Structures are given as structure tokens and as C-alpha cells.
Amino acid sequence: MGEPVTWTATDAAAHLHAPTAGDDKYSRGVVGVQTGSAQYPGAAVLGVEAAWRTGIGMVRYLGAAREPVMARRPETVTADGRVQAWLMGSGMDAAALPPAVADDLRAALAGTLPAVVDAGALELAVGAAAPVVVTPHAREHDVLRKALGLEPAGAGRVAAAHETAAALGGAVLLKGAETIVTTPSGWTARVDAGTPWLATAGTGDVLGGVLGAVVAGAQARAEAEGETLGADDLGPLAATAAWVHGRAGVIAALRAGAGMPGPITALDVALALPEAVAAASRH
Numbered sequence: 216m217g218e219p220v221t222w223t224a225t226d227a228a229a230h231l232h233a234p235t236a237g238d239d240k241y242s243r244g245v246v247g248v249q250t251g252s253a254q255y256p257g258a259a260v261l262g263v264e265a266a267w268r269t270g271i272g273m274v275r276y277l278g279a280a281r282e283p284v285m286a287r288r289p290e291t292v293t294a295d296g297r298v299q300a301w302l303m304g305s306g307m308d309a310a311a312l313p314p315a316v317a318d319d320l321r322a323a324l325a326g327t328l329p330a331v332v333d334a335g336a337l338e339l340a341v342g343a344a345a346p347v348v349v350t351p352h353a354r355e356h357d358v359l360r361k362a363l364g365l366e367p368a369g370a371g372r373v374a375a376a377h378e379t380a381a382a383l384g385g386a387v388l389l390k391g392a393e394t395i396v397t398t399p400s401g402w403t404a405r406v407d408a409g410t411p412w413l414a415t416a417g418t419g420d421v422l423g424g425v426l427g428a429v430v431a432g433a434q435a436r437a438e439a440e441g442e443t444l445g446a447d448d449l450g451p452l453a454a455t456a457a458w459v460h461g462r463a464g465v466i467a468a469l470r471a472g473a474g475m476p477g478p479i480t481a482l483d484v485a486l487a488l489p490e491a492v493a494a495a496s497r498h
């Protein structure tokens with residue numbers, strides 16, 4: 216494992232791309248979203264909102280929470296079709312995945328398109344053919360490690376996250392006050408751009424949407440060059456998403472407290488994403 220880099224605004228800016236005159240909605244990337252459930256419809260709304268507000272050509276929502284998603288974001292497309300990356304698992308309970316949903320997730324993970332795998336889909340990432348980036352919090356990390364035959368992580372978060380990435384053959388974004396991102400080859404970053412006000416329900420679902428949009432955009436650019444993303448490419452993209460999410464949390468908290476950090480909701484974070492993206496682009 217290499218020495219962890221500290222991810223900065225300049226690093227994030229290098230992985231965020233404003234549209235140009237030559238772009239159209241497809242060239243900017245389409246993210247296919249399989250999130251939410253009857254139990255957790257809100258997670259789907261939050262991830263879709265976040266993907267749109269990070270900047271993306273199209274969000275294709277194919278999960279079980281179409282009604283609330285469309286009520287909030289009518290620009291979302293619910294028809295099946297081509298995508299450049301998948302976002303899956305937020306707002307799903309692994310123990311209660313309907314068989315048809317599990318089949319759809321497995322089919323996506325058996326393909327070649329990059330996938331952002333969160334919450335209820337994490338264990339399905341084990342053995343995936345697709346390049347994956349998983350986004351566990353501490354407890355989900357231990358559940359994933361168990362599925363990989365590893366012991367609980369303990370205190371050494373960086374080493375443990377890398378061990379998980381190597382065993383999985385995928386990138387790992389380990390959430391917490393400090394976010395760790397690491398890839399199978401050993402590339403590792405620390406991202407500490409946020410605020411403890413982010414410790415509120417649904418902010419992880421927002422992060423999933425940010426990362427889905429960033430990965431779909433990068434895959435669209437790779438495809439235009441006749442290339443495709445691999446698991447190691449997903450590390451810097453994940454660190455960028457964590458930076459943007461953290462900065463959006465700070466912007467939202469300062470807005471909520473009229474200049475001093477104040478309490479925020481996950482939707483506040485999603486609404487602050489355009490300013491966070493613009494803040495990175497200034498570097």
C-alpha cells in the first residue's frame with residue numbers, strides 16, 4: 216500500500232469536467248440508478264437529487280421508488296436504456312431484497328460498466344466482474360469484510376480498507392469523519408473536507424449520487440476515447456466525490472447557520488452540491 220495522499224480541491228478539480236460546446240446529454244454520461252425500496256424510498260430521492268446536482272447528462276432511475284423520485288425530479292428518465300455507470304444499493308436492505316431486484320443488481324455487476332455499490336447491495340459486490348467502488352460505513356465495512364473472509368476492521372482504518380480493496384478487487388470508500396479511499400493496487404487517499412454536521416440520516420445516500428454522477432461522466436469520456444474504466448481508476452473519482460460531498464456539507468451548514476455552522480439535512484447537502492462543484496473548479 217502506498218503512502219496515503221490528502222485529497223485537495225485541486226485534485227478534485229482535475230476530475231470534474233464542465234460541459235463544452237461539443238457536449239450533449241449523452242456525451243456527458245448517463246447514470247443508471249437502482250436504489251430505494253418501499254422501506255426506504257427517501258434514499259432513492261436523495262441519491263437522484265445528488266446525481267443531478269453534481270452535473271450529469273441524464274439520470275435513469277430503475278428502482279422501486281419511482282413515484283417519490285419523479286415527484287421531486289421530473290427530469291429523471293425511468294425507461295430502460297443505455298447507461299455509462301450504475302449506482303445501486305442505497306435504501307435497500309440486504310436481508311429483504313426482492314429476488315427480481317437482486318437479479319437485476321447481479322446482472323449489472325456481471326457486466327463491464329463501473330458500479331457504485333452501497334448499503335444493501337454491498338455483499339453482492341463480492342465476486343463482481345464489473346469494476347466496483349463500494350461505499351460502506353464502519354459497520355457495513357465489517358459486514359463486507361466478513362463476506363470476504365476477513366476479520367473485523369479494528370482501529371487501523373487505512374490498512375483495513377486497503378485489505379478489503381485487495382480482497383474484493385474493487386475500490387473502497389470507507390465513510391466516517393475522515394473518509395478513506397483505496398484501490399486494489401494500493402493507491403490510497405484521505406479526504407477530510409467535511410463537517411461533523413454531516414452525521415445525519417441520508418448524507419451517505421447523497422454521497423452515492425455524487426459518486427454515481429462522477430463515475431458516469433468519467434466513463435462517458437473514457438468510452439469516447441475507446442477506453443473503459445477499471446477498479447483502480449475509480450479511486451481518484453471516489454476521493455473527488457467525497458471532497459465535493461464534504462464541501463457541500465460545509466456550504467450547507469454555513470448557510471443553515473447564517474455564516475456559522477448550523478444543523479443540516481441530507482437534502483440541504485444535495486442542494487449545496489453545485490456550489491461545491493464550482494468551488495473545486497476555481498482551483
Ligand SMILES: NC(=O)C1=CN([C@@H]2O[C@H](COP(=O)(O)OP(=O)(O)OC[C@H]3O[C@@H](n4cnc5c(N)ncnc54)[C@H](OP(=O)(O)O)[C@@H]3O)[C@@H](O)[C@H]2O)[C@@H](O)CC1
Nearest residue numbers: 255256257258305306307308334335352353354416417420
Ligand atoms: N431516508 C432514507 O430513506 C434513509 C435510508 N437509509 C438507508 O437505510 C438503510 C440502512 O442504513 P443504516 O446504515 O442506517 O443501517 P441501520 O440498519 O439503520 O443501522 C444498523 C446499525 O448499524 C450501525 N451503524 C449505522 N450507521 C453507522 C455508521 N455510520 N458507522 C458505524 N456504524 C453504524 C448502528 O449500530 P450500533 O453502532 O448502534 O451498534 C446501527 O444500529 C440503508 O439502505 C440506507 O441507505 C439511511 O441512509 C438513512 C436515510
Ligand SMILES: Nc1ncnc2c1ncn2[C@@H]1O[C@H](COP(=O)(O)OP(=O)(O)O)[C@@H](O)[C@H]1O
Nearest residue numbers: 352390391392410411413414416417418419420
Ligand atoms: N462526524 C462526521 N464528520 C464528518 N463527516 C461525517 C461524520 N459522520 C458521518 N459523516 C459523513 O456523513 C455520511 C454518512 O453516511 P452513512 O453513514 O452512509 O449515512 P446514511 O446511511 O444515513 O446515509 C458519510 O459521507 C460520512 O463520511
